Amino acid sequence: MTDSLKRIAVLVSAGKHPVSGQPRHCRNDSLALQMGLNLANDILVLHAGESENPALQDYLALGAPQINVIPTTDNIVNNLATQLTNTDLILSGTRAENGDDSGLLPYLLATKLNLALVADVVEIKAYENKIEILQFLPKGRRRRVTVCLPALVVVHPSAAVTLNFIHARQNLGSISTLSASNFDAKHSQSDLKQWHTCPARKPIKLAASRTLTGHERLMAAISSKAKGGAVVNEGNNVEKAQVILDYLREHQLIDF
Amino acid sequence: MLNYFITALFWLATFILLVGLWRRAQLWRNGQAAEWKLTQLFTIPKRYFVDLHHVVAREPYIARTHVATAGGAVAAIALVAINYGLMLYSTMLNWAIVIATCIMFIGAFFVWLRRTSLITNQPPSRLSKGNWSRLPYSLLAFSLGLLLLTLPITTLSNSIAVIAALLLLAGSAELALGIGMGGPMKHAIAGLLHLAFHPRQERFNDQLSTALKPLNLQEKEFGINKPSDFNWNQLLGFDACVQCGKCEAACPAFAAGQPLNPKKLIQDLVVGLSSGTDASFAGSPYAGIPVGTHAGSPNQAIVPALIEAQTLWACTTCRACVQECPMLIEHVDAIVGMRRNLTLTQGSAPNKAPQLLENLRQTANQNGEDNLARYYWAIDLDVKTISPITPVDVLLVAGEGAFDMRYQRTLRALVKLLKAAKVDFAVMGALENDTGDTARRLGDEATFQMLAKRNIANFNTLKFKRILTADPHVLHCLKNEYPAFGGHYEVLHHSTFLAQLVANGALKLSKSTETRKLTYHDPCYLARYNNETKSPRALLKSIGLRVNEMERSGLRGRCCGGGGGAPLTDIAGKQRIPDIRIADARSIGAEVVAVACPQCTAMLEGVIERPEVLDIAELLAASLVVASSAVTGLVIESTVVAA
Numbered sequence A: 001m002t003d004s005l006k007r008i009a010v011l012v013s014a015g016k017h018p019v020s021g022q023p024r025h026c027r028n029d030s031l032a033l034q035m036g037l038n039l040a041n042d043i044l045v046l047h048a049g050e051s052e053n054p055a056l057q058d059y060l061a062l063g064a065p066q067i068n069v070i071p072t073t074d075n076i077v078n079n080l081a082t083q084l085t086n087t088d089l090i091l092s093g094t095r096a097e098n099g100d101d102s103g104l105l106p107y108l109l110a111t112k113l114n115l116a117l118v119a120d121v122v123e124i125k126a127y128e129n130k131i132e133i134l135q136f137l138p139k140g141r142r143r144r145v146t147v148c149l150p151a152l153v154v155v156h157p158s159a160a161v162t163l164n165f166i167h168a169r170q171n172l173g174s175i176s177t178l179s180a181s182n183f184d185a186k187h188s189q190s191d192l193k194q195w196h197t198c199p200a201r202k203p204i205k206l207a208a209s210r211t212l213t214g215h216e217r218l219m220a221a222i223s224s225k226a227k228g229g230a231v232v233n234e235g236n237n238v239e240k241a242q243v244i245l246d247y248l249r250e251h252q253l254i255d256f
Numbered sequence B: 001m002l003n004y005f006i007t008a009l010f011w012l013a014t015f016i017l018l019v020g021l022w023r024r025a026q027l028w029r030n031g032q033a034a035e036w037k038l039t040q041l042f043t044i045p046k047r048y049f050v051d052l053h054h055v056v057a058r059e060p061y062i063a064r065t066h067v068a069t070a071g072g073a074v075a076a077i078a079l080v081a082i083n084y085g086l087m088l089y090s091t092m093l094n095w096a097i098v099i100a101t102c103i104m105f106i107g108a109f110f111v112w113l114r115r116t117s118l119i120t121n122q123p124p125s126r127l128s129k130g131n132w133s134r135l136p137y138s139l140l141a142f143s144l145g146l147l148l149l150t151l152p153i154t155t156l157s158n159s160i161a162v163i164a165a166l167l168l169l170a171g172s173a174e175l176a177l178g179i180g181m182g183g184p185m186k187h188a189i190a191g192l193l194h195l196a197f198h199p200r201q202e203r204f205n206d207q208l209s210t211a212l213k214p215l216n217l218q219e220k221e222f223g224i225n226k227p228s229d230f231n232w233n234q235l236l237g238f239d240a241c242v243q244c245g246k247c248e249a250a251c252p253a254f255a256a257g258q259p260l261n262p263k264k265l266i267q268d269l270v271v272g273l274s275s276g277t278d279a280s281f282a283g284s285p286y287a288g289i290p291v292g293t294h295a296g297s298p299n300q301a302i303v304p305a306l307i308e309a310q311t312l313w314a315c316t317t318c319r320a321c322v323q324e325c326p327m328l329i330e331h332v333d334a335i336v337g338m339r340r341n342l343t344l345t346q347g348s349a350p351n352k353a354p355q356l357l358e359n360l361r362q363t364a365n366q367n368g369e370d371n372l373a374r375y376y377w378a379i380d381l382d383v384k385t386i387s388p389i390t391p392v393d394v395l396l397v398a399g400e401g402a403f404d405m406r407y408q409r410t411l412r413a414l415v416k417l418l419k420a421a422k423v424d425f426a427v428m429g430a431l432e433n434d435t436g437d438t439a440r441r442l443g444d445e446a447t448f449q450m451l452a453k454r455n456i457a458n459f460n461t462l463k464f465k466r467i468l469t470a471d472p473h474v475l476h477c478l479k480n481e482y483p484a485f486g487g488h489y490e491v492l493h494h495s496t497f498l499a500q501l502v503a504n505g506a507l508k509l510s511k512s513t514e515t516r517k518l519t520y521h522d523p524c525y526l527a528r529y530n531n532e533t534k535s536p537r538a539l540l541k542s543i544g545l546r547v548n549e550m551e552r553s554g555l556r557g558r559c560c561g562g563g564g565g566a567p568l569t570d571i572a573g574k575q576r577i578p579d580i581r582i583a584d585a586r587s588i589g590a591e592v593v594a595v596a597c598p599q600c601t602a603m604l605e606g607v608i609e610r611p612e613v614l615d616i617a618e619l620l621a622a623s624l625v626v627a628s629s630a631v632t633g634l635v636i637e638s639t640v641v642a643a
C-alpha cells in the first residue's frame, strides 16, 4: 500500500454467467478491483448502468467500498470522463465477458482523457508519480514497464490476485447513483445512437498460411524464438507500420 | 467436637460452592441471550435418568461406576446436609451415610481402576490425564474420610480421626472448588444445568433435532467470532464436558489424522470462555498442532488465536460426536457457527470451497452446469417432468448426484422401481436448484438461504403430495431445515419409500441373485440426522440379502468422509476417511457394500482396492419381477445392473 497514488478509479461492468445467464460480476473487472484495493484503501469504483443490477452486489462483496453508478442516458465515455479527471490511475478488466460491457471502452476513454493505456497487466507496483507494471506477453513471457501517471491500466485475466467473496461486505458497502444533472448536458441523445451493440465475435487471427512440419509446429508452440518473422526496431512509427502493412498485404490478410 | 467439624465443613463447602457457581455463571452470562425459564430446573431428574443415562449406558462399565460414585455421593451429601447441616446428629442417619459413602467408595475405586493399567493394558487414550487423573483419588479421599468420621463408633483413635478429617477436607475441596476453579467436578453442576437449559430442548421430547438454526442476516448475524458470541447456554454446555473422549473416539477426522479432535475443541472453547491457554489440556492434541500454543478470552476472536481454521474445516458434520457425548453437547452447532463467521466475514473457506460457493450463487448447482442437464439421465426413460399444471403424487428431487455419471445409474434404477410399482411421479426438471446443504455446512448461510427461498418458491407453484429423494442430504435439508423458511413438505428417502412399497405389495421383488458377502454403510445424514436405519435393512432382507454389520453401524456408523463440504475443504491428514471405512468393510470380509447416498457412493468408490459399492436401489432393481409387458424396455437394463 502506498500514499503516492492519490486517486485510483476502477471501472466495473455487469457480467453474466456464461451458462446460467445469471447476472454476476465480470471476473476481469474484479481482478482490476482487487488490484486497486491492494494499492489503496480509498478507491473510486464506477459503473455505467443500472444501480439495481444484482451484479453490483458481487462487487460490494468483493471489496468495493462504494459503487458510483453513472447513467447510460448520455454518452457513456463522456459521462465516465467527467468523473475521472484528476485521477492518477484508472483500472479496468481486459475485455467483455458476457454482459453489458464493451471491450473498447477503456481505449475510447483513454483517447478521450488523453491518457496512456497499458494492456494485459498482471502486476502493479506504485511509486511517486509512476507505476511499474508487469505486462503479459504470450508463451510465458512477461515485460516490465514503467508508466508515468496518470494512466489507464487494463488488467489481464491471469493477474495474480485472489478474489475474496465476503458476504458481510455487501452490507457495509453502498451503491449510489449519480444523477444525470451531474453530467454535461450538451451531449445529446443522438450520441447514444452512435453506439452499436452487437454480440461479441470471435477474434479472427491474422495468420499467414504456412505449411509447417510437425517438428516446426512443436518448436513454434514451445519456444518463442523458432518463430520466423522479424523484429522491426529501426525507423519511426510510420516506417514500422509500413513494414507490418506490407506483410499483411503480401499474405493477402487484408484487402486495402 | 467431630460433629461440629463436619457441620462447619459442610456449610463452608456449600458457601464456597455457591460462590464458585456464581462466579462461573458470570462467565456464562458473557454469552448471548437465549430463552430460559427457571422451571426448566424441574426437568433435570427425568433428563438425567432417561436421556443422559441412555447415552452413558452404552458403556456399561462406566455407567455402573458412575451410578455408584455419583449416586453414593449425592446421597451422602444430602444426608450430611440433613444430619449435620441441620445439626441433628442422629446415629440412624449416620448409618445411612456410612452405606452411601461405602457405595461411593466402591464406585470411586472402579473409576480409579479404569485409569490404572491393572485391568486393561492401558487406560483408553481418549481419556484426559492432568487433573482428571487426580479425581479418583479425591473421590476416594472424600468417601473414606466421611465414612470414617461418621462411623457410629465412639472410640475413633485421635490419629485416625485427624487423618480422616484431612481426607474429607481434601475431598470436599475437590467437590466445592470444582465449579469455581474449573476443576473436573465442574461437570456435575454445569452438566445438570446444561440438561435443564440445553440449547436444543426438543431433544428431550423424543424429537430429532438436527437442523441448524438460521442466522438473521439482515440483523448482521454472521456466526461465532468470539466465545461471547455463543448463546449463554452453549457456553454452559461446553463447561459440562467430562473429557471422556467418546467424541474423539468416534470422530472420523480425528481417526484420519486431521487436525481435529472434538474433545479438544470443546475444551478450547472452555479456555475461551474462562480466559487462559490450552497448556493444561491433558488429552490427545489436534494432529500436528502442539498443545500450549493457543489462548483465548471471551471477547477475543477465536480463529486463529484459540482454534486454527483448519481444525474447523476438517469436520464432516457427521454428528458422531454429538451421538456419543454423554453430556449431550452440540459440537456441530459450535463448529458450523464458527465456520459461518469465517465464510461470511472473511470469505476464507479453503481449497475448492470458494469456487463451489460461487457456482452455487451463479448457477444454483455445485459445478456451474446447466440446470437443464440435471435430468439428462432420464431422457430415455420416459419420465414426466413436473409443471404447475401437472399435479403428481410423488415429486422426485434428484439433487447434485444427478450430474454424476456413477450416481445416474442409481437414479435410473430408482426410476425403474417406481415404474414397476406404478407410482405416479415426476422429476423436478430445470426448476430444481441445489438445496444449499453444502453451502450451509460450509458456513455460507447467505447462499443457503437464497437457494432455500428459491426452491420453496418453486415448490409452491407445484402440486405434489410428497417429495422423494435418493440423497440423504437433500432429505435433511428439505425435511428438517426448510420448515424454518416456511417450506413444510413430506419428504421421504428412497429407502423409506421403497420399503413402504414392498410392505404394501406394490413393489414385487424376487430373491436376489447376489451371493457375495454384503454389508450396509449407514449414511450419517440418513441415520443420525433422520433416524432411518431400518428401511434399508428391511429392503435388503426382502430380497433375501443378509446384512453383515460392520463394527460401527446404524446410529453409530462411521462417516464416509463426504459430508459438510469436507471433500472440498480437503484438510490434509494421515489417511483418508473413506479408506478407513472401506477397511471396516474389508475387516468383516464384505465383498459388496450397499449404500444409500450419492456422497457415500462417490467417497467409497474413490478407494482403489475395495468391495463393490452398490446403491440399495441398484440391488433392488436387479431383482425386480418383470410381470407386465409394459416394462419390457427395462428388462435389458435390469440385467445390465445385475451383471
Ligand code: SF4
Binding pocket: B240, B241, B242, B243, B244, B245, B246, B247, B248, B262, B263, B266, B321, B324, B325, B326, B327, B328, B329
Ligand atoms: S464433548 Fe462430550 S463426548 Fe467429548 S469429551 Fe466432552 S463429554 Fe466426552
Ligand code: SF4
Binding pocket: B247, B250, B251, B252, B253, B254, B260, B261, B262, B314, B315, B316, B317, B318, B319, B320, B321, B322, B331, B332, B559
Ligand atoms: S461431526 Fe464428525 S467429523 Fe465433526 S467433530 Fe464431530 S465426529 Fe468429528
